[in-house]
Amino acid sequence: MKTINNPIFHFFLAALTVVCLPLFLRSGVLASEILIFGLAVAACNLLLGFTGLLSFGQGIFFGVGSYVAGILLTRYQIPVPLMLLLSVVLGALIAVAVGWLSIRRQGVYFVMLTLAFSQFFFFLAYSFSGLTGGDNGILDVPRPVIAGFDFTNLWSYYWFVAVIFLAVFALMLRTTQSTFGRTLSAIRENEARASAVGFPVRAFKIAAFAISGAVTALAGALHAMLIGVAPLSSIEYHTSEIILIMTIIGGSGNLFASLLGAGTYMLLADVLSTIWPRWLLLLGVALIVVALFMQRGLWGLIETLVSHITATSKRTPNAATERPLHRQADGGKA
Amino acid sequence: MTYLFQIFNGIGIGMLYFLLAVGLSVIFGLLQFVNFAHGAFYLLGAYFTYDLVERGYSFWVAMPLAAIMVMALAALTEIVLLRRIYKLPHTFHILVTVGLALIIQEMTIIVWGPLGGNVPPPEGLNGVIIVGDFIYPEYRLFVIAFTAVLAVGLWWVLEGTRIGAIVRAGSESSENTALLGYNTLRINSAVFGLGAGLAGLAGALAAPIRGVEPFMGLEALGIAFVVVVIGGMGSYTGALLAGILVGVTQSVMASLWPEGARLMIYLGMALVIVAMPRGLLGRA
Numbered sequence: 329m330k331t332i333n334n335p336i337f338h339f340f341l342a343a344l345t346v347v348c349l350p351l352f353l354r355s356g357v358l359a360s361e362i363l364i365f366g367l368a369v370a371a372c373n374l375l376l377g378f379t380g381l382l383s384f385g386q387g388i389f390f391g392v393g394s395y396v397a398g399i400l401l402t403r404y405q406i407p408v409p410l411m412l413l414l415s416v417v418l419g420a421l422i423a424v425a426v427g428w429l430s431i432r433r434q435g436v437y438f439v440m441l442t443l444a445f446s447q448f449f450f451f452l453a454y455s456f457s458g459l460t461g462g463d464n465g466i467l468d469v470p471r472p473v474i475a476g477f478d479f480t481n482l483w484s485y486y487w488f489v490a491v492i493f494l495a496v497f498a499l500m501l502r503t504t505q506s507t508f509g510r511t512l513s514a515i516r517e518n519e520a521r522a523s524a525v526g527f528p529v530r531a532f533k534i535a536a537f538a539i540s541g542a543v544t545a546l547a548g549a550l551h552a553m554l555i556g557v558a559p560l561s562s563i564e565y566h567t568s569e570i571i572l573i574m575t576i577i578g579g580s581g582n583l584f585a586s587l588l589g590a591g592t593y594m595l596l597a598d599v600l601s602t603i604w605p606r607w608l609l610l611l612g613v614a615l616i617v618v619a620l621f622m623q624r625g626l627w628g629l630i631e632t633l634v635s636h637i638t639a640t641s642k643r644t645p646n647a648a649t650e651r652p653l654h655r656q657a658d659g660g661k662a
Numbered sequence: 663m664t665y666l667f668q669i670f671n672g673i674g675i676g677m678l679y680f681l682l683a684v685g686l687s688v689i690f691g692l693l694q695f696v697n698f699a700h701g702a703f704y705l706l707g708a709y710f711t712y713d714l715v716e717r718g719y720s721f722w723v724a725m726p727l728a729a730i731m732v733m734a735l736a737a738l739t740e741i742v743l744l745r746r747i748y749k750l751p752h753t754f755h756i757l758v759t760v761g762l763a764l765i766i767q768e769m770t771i772i773v774w775g776p777l778g779g780n781v782p783p784p785e786g787l788n789g790v791i792i793v794g795d796f797i798y799p800e801y802r803l804f805v806i807a808f809t810a811v812l813a814v815g816l817w818w819v820l821e822g823t824r825i826g827a828i829v830r831a832g833s834e835s836s837e838n839t840a841l842l843g844y845n846t847l848r849i850n851s852a853v854f855g856l857g858a859g860l861a862g863l864a865g866a867l868a869a870p871i872r873g874v875e876p877f878m879g880l881e882a883l884g885i886a887f888v889v890v891v892i893g894g895m896g897s898y899t900g901a902l903l904a905g906i907l908v909g910v911t912q913s914v915m916a917s918l919w920p921e922g923a924r925l926m927i928y929l930g931m932a933l934v935i936v937a938m939p940r941g942l943l944g945r946a
Contacts, residue, residue: 382753429932432939436696436752437895440887441935447884448928455922565880569760576757609768615761619747619754 332634335501338584342366342497345587346490355598356482360554362594363486363493364547366587369574370500371543376572377580378504379536380516385426385442386571388449389419389541391563393548398466398558399459408472408553412492415549416542422449423541427534446568453563465559469552489550496543500583503539512536544571573611577618579625588626666796668914674802674871676909677809678864682882683889683901684816685860691896692833692853693748698759701883702766703858707732707865708874709770712781721784725866732862737855745850763879771876778875805867812863817898829853861886888931894941903942 331337349359368390375381396415400406406414430441453460460466471480472488479488503509514522515529523529552558561567570593578589600607622629682704689697710728715721739762747758782788783801791798820826832839832849840846861882872878889908893900908927915923934942 376753382756429935432935433891436690437891439752439756440696440891444884444887444891444928444931447888448925448932451922451925451928455919455925457921565884573757573760576753606768606772608764609772612761612764612768615757615764616743619750619757619761623750623754 332631333582335505335582338582339494339498339501341584342587343494345591346494350483350486356486357554358594358598360482360486360489361551362587362591363489364551364554365571365574365590365594367493367496367550368544368547368571369578369586369590370497370583371540371547372571372575373578373580373583373586374500374504374512374543375536375540376575377582377585378509378516379512379533380519381431381533381536382439382572383430383442383537383540384439384565384568384572385430385446385449386540386544387563387565387567387569388426388446389423389544390548390551390567390571391449391453392419392422392541393545393550394552394558394562395453395460395466395548396545397549397552398461398469401469401553402466408474412546412549415545419545419548420538420542423537423544424534426541427537431530431533431537443565443568446563446565450560450563450565453560460560461558463560465557465561466552467557469556469558471553471556485554489554492546492550496546497583497587500539500543504583508532508535573615577614577625579627579629581624581627585625585627592626665914665917667798668917669910670798670806671802672910672913673906674805674909675913676906677806677813678868678905679885679889679908680813680902680905681809681860681864681867682886683893683905684813684898685857685864686886686890687857687895687898687901688820688829688860689854689857692829693850695744695748695755696752696759697854697857698756698883699762699766700759700858700861700886701879701881702763703732703736703861703879704865704868704882705770705874705876705879706735706766707862708781708869708878709774709865710862711866711869712779712874713774715781716779721781721870725784725863728866729859729863732865733855733859736858736862737851740851740854744854745847763883767876767879774874774876776876778873780873781869783870801870805871809867813902816860820898885927888927890941892931892934892941894943897941897943900941900943 346363349362350356353359368386371389372383372386375383393415396418397411400411400414401408426442426445430438430445433441454462457463471485473480477484479485504512511522511527511532514525514527515532519529548562551562574589574593575586576589577593578587579585597607600610604610618625624631682700685703686697686700689695689700707728710731711721711724714724714727719727743758743762747754783799787800787804789800791800791803820829828839828844828849831842832844832846832853836846839849865878865882868878885908889901889904892907893902893904908930911930912923912927915926919926
């Protein structure tokens with residue numbers, strides 16, 4: 329069990345996924361979307377899994393990133409690296425504002441506030457159609473050409489996304505392992521105690537929001553370049569909803585689980601939506617099943633399977649010591 | 663004079679928001695459970711009314727029947743599904759009710775199509791009232807009067823009757839209420855049915871005003887949250903005040919800056935949160 333909870337192993341799995349996606353998928357769009365949403369979901373997980381904040385507002389940051397890409401690339405010809413940097417900064421700033429206001433309330437009130445703010449930003453984008461293109465969004469967002477490297481082709485763009493994905497994923501893994509990340513977990517486990525020990529809990533929560541917003545906005549900008557549009561739907565409630573759903577389906581214990589959740593959701597959506605336009609009905613049923621029977625998500629399922637296999641393969645006294653370790657790992661998230 | 667019209671409109675819409683928010687609040691108060699499917703029950707109320715009126719029933723039959731159907735359906739959902747998840751952390755309450763909302767929304771599209779439709783104002787109330795140079799649709803006046811009577815009735819039931827006392831006791835301590843010999847399981851189902859039924863009734867009343875379409879549920883959910891956040895969860899007068907405030911803001915802004923009307927609602931909420939984190943009349 330120790331290996332499968334090791335962050336280096338998680339990075340290895342993520343890298344393996346990045347290499348394997350082009351081998352199994354024919355659509356470069358789908359493969360890139362899995363990585364892009366992988367980032368957004370990992371960012372959501374940083375709030376939900378590591379800090380204990382269930383945010384229904386992740387679509388705000390995704391949409392902001394998407395609009396930054398759309399506006400800066402089509403109207404001002406700003407170089408792509410600078411544009412990505414600006415989207416990250418703006419995403420972080422807006423996340424600080426949303427976080428600062430939302431953490432004034434706790435528990436379910438907090439969740440309701442994040443949802444209300446996601447509506448606020450949706451209507452903001454809708455009302456200022458001069459800036460955002462309103463219902464039509466911003467069309468003809470180009471894919472990048474950087475220093476002579478042409479990423480306009482779908483698969484070459486995939487590798488552009490893949491490099492950014494792995495770099496950010498590694499950074500996020502380091503963040504969760506750092507003292508900062510441990511403190512976030514302490515806040516999740518027992519906020520009153522973390523506060524009593526002397527941690528400025530609110531500042532930590534806002535910082536978690538800032539990181540989450542920055543990464544999600546980056547994902548949004550990458551997505552706008554991928555599909556060539558910065559649509560109104562990027563900032564809609566539905567985007568917040570699917571990011572959250574992918575997070576919970578994957579499992580909120582670690583960051584690779586987020587890529588797992590994003591991948592599973594995108595693949596299922598791709599298959600089911602071609603078969604049946606009303607496939608969201610099945611998604612609704614799936615959510616209820618996850619809540620009733622699979623509360624630790626897909627990653628939890630894998631952990632259980634692995635522990636069963638190791639427990640049956642070596643029926644030695646070792647297996648007995650292995651069990652409590654596993655429980656401990658679970659105890660936190662139950 | 664134009665503002666008077668907008669303000670009246672706003673009060674009418676606001677009373678519907680109040681019904682939505684009180685339903686949400688009652689469910690939360692007893693079950694400690696945020697119902698993300700609340701908008702979906704509002705959607706169902708509207709579509710049941712639409713369907714019954716299309717089949718030739720009078721609105722006066724369709725409207726209460728739709729509310730009762732939503733109530734029964736919600737109580738059934740509570741018995742079959744929701745009572746199994748109260749003990750889980752609230753992440754899973756949200757997951758299950760979001761799932762439920764998706765199922766209801768997609769079923770609505772399967773049954774009635776993606777386009778929506780209109781419900782004509784009921785017979786007897788399809789005219790206008792003229793006072794001086796003030797002209798106002800009769801149906802909207804009826805909505806204001808009807809919901810006002812309902813609000814008083816509901817307040818009396820919750821605060822002044824034995825049933826209300828049992829419900830309030832249940833929200834203080836479910837265990838102690840059960841020890842006194844009350845069937846708390848049955849009370850839970852009934853209260854969930856009542857709360858969702860109020861959303862259904864709001865939907866039924868809204869149908870002749872705004873028509874029906876499959877995504878009206880989500881909009882209603884967002885608004886109900888705003889009203890609850892502004893008014894303060896668990897505060898009856900807070901919900902009334904906030905509901906009317908939100909309705910009037912939306913309605914007046916709609917004549918000044920149509921695209922930004924709903925934006926102003928959410929902006930207002932942000933301002934209230936900055937100034938008074940507990941809402942206008944929130945207790946805890």
